[in-house]
Amino acid sequence: xxxxxxxSSETKAARSLLSAAAVxxxxxxxxQAGLEGRLQHFTVDLGQLEPxxxxxxxxxxxxxxxxxIPFHARWRHxxxxxxxxxxxxxxxxxxxxxxxxxxxxxxxxxxxxxxxAGAGAQWxxxxxxxxxxxxxxxxxxxxxFDMFVSGAFSSDPENPFRVDADVLMTLTAEDLASGFQVxxxxxxxxxxxxxxxxxxxxxxxxxxxxxFGQVDDPRPGGLFDVIAxxxxxxxxxxxxxxxxxxxYLGPIWPGRITLGGIDLGDTWRHPLVEAQDATKGLVxxxxxxxxxxxxxxxxxxxxxFSVVEIDGLTGLPEYRNGGLFLDSGxxxxxxxxxxxxxxxxxxxxxxxxxxxxxxxLDRIAEPIRTKLGxxxxxxxxxxxxxxxxxxxxxxxxxxxxxxxxxPLSVISDxxxx
Numbered sequence: 507x508x509x510x511x512x513x514s515s516e517t518k519a520a521r522s523l524l525s526a527a528a529v530x531x532x533x534x535x536x537x538q539a540g541l542e543g544r545l546q547h548f549t550v551d552l553g554q555l556e557p558x559x560x561x562x563x564x565x566x567x568x569x570x571x572x573x574x575i576p577f578h579a580r581w582r583h584x585x586x587x588x589x590x591x592x593x594x595x596x597x598x599x600x601x602x603x604x605x606x607x608x609x610x611x612x613x614x615x616x617x618x619x620x621x622x623a624g625a626g627a628q629w630x631x632x633x634x635x636x637x638x639x640x641x642x643x644x645x646x647x648x649x650x651f652d653m654f655v656s657g658a659f660s661s662d663p664e665n666p667f668r669v670d671a672d673v674l675m676t677l678t679a680e681d682l683a684s685g686f687q688v689x690x691x692x693x694x695x696x697x698x699x700x701x702x703x704x705x706x707x708x709x710x711x712x713x714x715x716x717x718f719g720q721v722d723d724p725r726p727g728g729l730f731d732v733i734a735x736x737x738x739x740x741x742x743x744x745x746x747x748x749x750x751x752x753x754y755l756g757p758i759w760p761g762r763i764t765l766g767g768i769d770l771g772d773t774w775r776h777p778l779v780e781a782q783d784a785t786k787g788l789v790x791x792x793x794x795x796x797x798x799x800x801x802x803x804x805x806x807x808x809x810x811f812s813v814v815e816i817d818g819l820t821g822l823p824e825y826r827n828g829g830l831f832l833d834s835g836x837x838x839x840x841x842x843x844x845x846x847x848x849x850x851x852x853x854x855x856x857x858x859x860x861x862x863x864x865x866x867l868d869r870i871a872e873p874i875r876t877k878l879g880x881x882x883x884x885x886x887x888x889x890x891x892x893x894x895x896x897x898x899x900x901x902x903x904x905x906x907x908x909x910x911x912x913p914l915s916v917i918s919d920x921x922x923x
């Protein structure tokens with residue numbers, strides 16, 4: 507008879523992966539393996555990091571000549587085309603307290619970020635109020651914003667600016683297709699996966715009213731009260747935002763890896779990752795959760811809190827940042843033919859690409875700050891990303907491939923990239 511594993515030790519080990527620190531540590535392990543030539547799919551050339559940093563600085567100086575850069579967050583996309591959409595809502599909505607506004611902002615950010623996996627190259631969204639057309643992340647943001655302000659996620663016709671659990675649970679792919687103007691001629695990648703993700707969000711919110719309904723009917727924005735409760739005075743650590751999201755939203759992710767009864771979400775396997783416990787061989791990224799963490803900083807600040815230790819979060823392992831390092835030669839495929847074929851999100855190649863992206867964003871931040879004359883405290887990673895690496899990845903993709911597509915094709919289910 508074999509011994510049963512100690513569930514509590516497995517659970518403890520699993521919880522250790524629900525942090526930005528774990529993302530950073532495991533990603534740097536794989537960068538080190540790359541520097542030693544031990545990765546199966548990529549080589550790493552740190553000599554190209556300075557020229558890459560020069561490209562990022564060029565982008566920053568063109569987009570932000572004053573170097574007054576906002577944080578990387580969903581709110582930038584809500585302002586696509588120079589239209590301050592959320593500002594208009596804030597001025598017109600009948601919120602009595604800052605906390606009411608913050609819950610609504612949380613509702614919008616959570617749903618919009620969860621809908622923010624890659625849209626694909628063909629999809630477009632035409633905004634009725636401006637007549638402008640948007641694609642990719644900006645298009646997804648504007649489309650989800652329009653659904654939100656029209657009351658598509660609210661069960662109270664008198665209060666459209668909210669997201670209710672019961673609406674999320676019954677949302678269909680057809681509802682999203684309608685809101686996102688999807689048609690045979692305007693396909694959106696991963697539509698079913700996006701709807702299923704929001705359905706799971708609705709179920710988690712509805713079945714945990716003690717978390718999501720402390721002040722109001724259960725809604726994703728109820729997490730504002732949970733995070734506010736972690737404040738020390740008026741200060742909230744950015745990592746506390748992420749840990750709250752990973753703790754309470756973990757069950758919304760598609761069934762992937764579980765350990766000790768814990769859903770590990772955006773966590774994948776790689777044989778070179780070392781650990782002294784049951785997490786050996788596991789690499790967490792928590793990309794959408796970290797993107798959401800960055801996007802909840804401003805609502806907390808609007809409500810009067812000061813968010814600190816923002817560099818506790820990591821850079822985002824998605825295809826614009828990852829594409830930056832491939833297109834600038836910091837990393838290279840060992841088999842160039844891999845650029846021509848699609849790769850599953852759990853493939854060793856994609857796991858390596860994403861881990862290298864996280865670790866190299868840490869490495870490139872310092873030369874970018876030096877070239878701009880900043881110290882880390884005044885130019886956190888959230889500004890490096892926004893200024894920054896994401897936009898430069900997009901620019902290089904457009905320069906190298908006319909359609910702006912990333913250098914690698916990942917088969918997405920609408921919940922990762």
